Amino acid sequence: MTALHRHLTPTNTPTATPTSTPTNTPTATPTNTPTATPTSTPTATPTNTPTAPPTATPTATPTPVSVPTAVSVAANVTSAGATAHTVTTTYTDNTGINVSTLNGADHNVTGPNAFGATPLFISVDVNTNGTPRVATYSLIPPGGSWDAGDNGTYVINMQPNQVSDIDGNFVPAGVIGSFTVNIGGATPTPTATPTSTPTATPTATPTSSPTATPTGTPTSTPTSTPTGTPTATPTATPTPPPGSCAVANTSVYGYNRDTNRLVRFNAATPGTLLLDVALTGLATDEFLVGIDYRPAGGALYGIVANATRTRVVAINQSGEVVQVGNELTTDARLGIRC
Numbered sequence: 001m002t003a004l005h006r007h008l009t010p011t012n013t014p015t016a017t018p019t020s021t022p023t024n025t026p027t028a029t030p031t032n033t034p035t036a037t038p039t040s041t042p043t044a045t046p047t048n049t050p051t052a053p054p055t056a057t058p059t060a061t062p063t064p065v066s067v068p069t070a071v072s073v074a075a076n077v078t079s080a081g082a083t084a085h086t087v088t089t090t091y092t093d094n095t096g097i098n099v100s101t102l103n104g105a106d107h108n109v110t111g112p113n114a115f116g117a118t119p120l121f122i123s124v125d126v127n128t129n130g131t132p133r134v135a136t137y138s139l140i141p142p143g144g145s146w147d148a149g150d151n152g153t154y155v156i157n158m159q160p161n162q163v164s165d166i167d168g169n170f171v172p173a174g175v176i177g178s179f180t181v182n183i184g185g186a187t188p189t190p191t192a193t194p195t196s197t198p199t200a201t202p203t204a205t206p207t208s209s210p211t212a213t214p215t216g217t218p219t220s221t222p223t224s225t226p227t228g229t230p231t232a233t234p235t236a237t238p239t240p241p242p243g244s245c246a247v248a249n250t251s252v253y254g255y256n257r258d259t260n261r262l263v264r265f266n267a268a269t270p271g272t273l274l275l276d277v278a279l280t281g282l283a284t285d286e287f288l289v290g291i292d293y294r295p296a297g298g299a300l301y302g303i304v305a306n307a308t309r310t311r312v313v314a315i316n317q318s319g320e321v322v323q324v325g326n327e328l329t330t331d332a333r334l335g336i337r338c
Contacts, residue, residue, distance in 0.1 A: 068093035068131075068165045072107070072156040072177030074139070080147045080183045084299035087119050087137040087156060089176065093165040097133040099124050104322050106162045107137060111181075112152030115142050120299070120314045120322050129166050138299045140314065140324050148183045253300060255279075255288045262291075262319050281313070281321030291315070 072089040087107065091097045104121040119137035126133060142150050160173035250267040251274065260282070264275035279288065285306040292301045300315045301324070313321045 065169060066094045067169045068097060068163065068171045070158050070163065070171045070176045072158075074154075074156065074177065074179040076179050077146050077150075077181040078183060081145055083141065083145045083294045085139040085141060085146075085179075087139055087177075089135045089137065089156075090132050091135065091163060091171065092132045093169075094131075096129045096131050096166045098129055098164050098166050099127055099133060101163050102133075102135050103162075103318075104137075104316065104320050106135070106159060107176075108157045108159055109139055109154055110157065111142070111154035112150065113142065115150075115154070117142075118322070120316050121318065121320065123317045131165075138314070138316070140299070146181060146183060150181050151183060153178055153180050253291055253293055255291055255302075257287055260287070262315060275317065277317070277319035279315070279319045279321055 068091055070089050070091050072087055074085060074087045077085065087109070089107070102121055102124055105118060106121065107119050108116060109119060110116050117140060119139040122136040122138050124133055124135045155175055156177040156179075158171055158173050158176045161170050164170045247267045251264055252267050252270070253275075254263045254265075255261075256263065260279050262275065262277055262279055263273050265271075265273050282288070282304060283306065286304050287306075288302050289305050289310075290303045293299075294301065302313050302315050302321070304311050304313050304321065312324050314324050315321055
């Protein structure tokens with residue numbers, strides 16, 4: 001059997017190209033995504049925390065500076081004649097007085113008749129720093145000695161920046177003492193008063209009173225008192241009494257011109273010097289030609305000279321020479337003190 005193969009010629013059936021009908025893809029309407037309204041985070045209203053007032057740093061109260069003090073004492077003057085007057089000043093401080101600041105310029109004394117003078121520094125009770133310290137000064141009276149014309153009140157003034165303590169604080173300037181001079185003179189008042197009063201009174205009273213009183217009193221008193229006193233005093237005082245010029249009680253001042261030094265020794269022991277200090281306050285061309293000690297006031301004077309002039313000075317125990325205005329007649333090389 002013959003197989004019949006039918007050859008089928010394929011007919012190219014055009015494939016219809018499909019026309020793409022555009023599908024109107026709906027445009028997605030954008031959904032308005034609601035913008036998130038930002039939640040207003042409430043701004044925290046700051047609580048006004050009260051600001052603590054700044055603590056004031058306390059200013060340290062400065063420790064008050066303690067300054068040294070001074071008090072001067074001088075005896076009142078009631079009799080004429082003395083050529084020097086002692087002034088004693090007590091210095092007090094919480095730490096101690098610097099004794100090296102004591103000198104002849106510490107005080108100024110003012111008084112009647114426009115008087116003004118600087119007392120001479122003599123000595124200090126303890127010559128080391130400490131408190132209290134008592135300094136002795138010698139004042140030359142107006143005209144060289146006291147008399148009735150000097151009567152009045154004298155004021156002792158502390159000079160500024162003179163005496164200090166060991167911390168450098170100075171005694172403040174100002175009045176630190178005073179004394180009076182009241183020397184009696186020949187005045188008419190006492191003469192007039194006794195004349196009138198005794199005239200009336202003595203006629204009646206003195207006639208009877210003196211008759212009874214003098215008879216008993218004067219007779220018995222001189223008999224008992226003078227007899228015992230003079231006898232006992234010399235017996236109890238074997239050494240020469242003060243004021244006598246016995247050798248054992250006499251100090252001698254001397255001046256060594258070669259070394260310009262002032263010395264003092266006891267007349268009984270001349271080999272032992274009680275004082276040996278250099279003189280200060282002399283000009284380079286000056287020298288001491290004489291010294292004179294005044295026991296009444298405890299002051300030592302000297303005459304200083306050079307080729308053209310001569311002047312009178314006072315000399316203290318430290319060898320300090322201070323100008324004074326007195327004229328001295330003594331020109332001795334030794335001053336005798338007893």
